[in-house]
């Protein structure tokens with residue numbers, strides 16, 4: 001089995017809110033934390049402004065990385081949304097992804113009733129392997 005990542009209540013909520021706000025386009029952002037926990041989700045503009053793909057601005061990455069390191073954390077991955085499809089990686093996600101331990105969190109499908117699923121993946125030996133996500137339900141963290 002793969003590893004497990006805990007996601008702070010605030011990070012989970014902000015990914016869902018960002019995904020809904022940007023639908024029907026894909027949203028994207030960066031995950032700040034450590035090997036075990038996503039502490040914050042930092043929203044970034046989708047340079048592609050597309051319903052089926054995303055590109056995170058390299059400057060947003062550098063800024064988030066600098067701020068994360070200042071608080072003893074790191075950018076451990078990225079998130080994006082699938083407005084109409086499930087939270088499973090696409091062929092594009094694989095083609096453009098980097099290998100583990102970088103984590104990809106996907107929210108989807110966004111354009112449906114109810115809350116989109118959040119699932120996480122990392123690329124090992126050229127294919128996506130799921131990372132278990134646990135939401136930290138203590139608010140305000």
Ligand SMILES: [Zn+2]
Pocket residue numbers: 080081082088089090093106
């Ligand atoms: Zn995708």
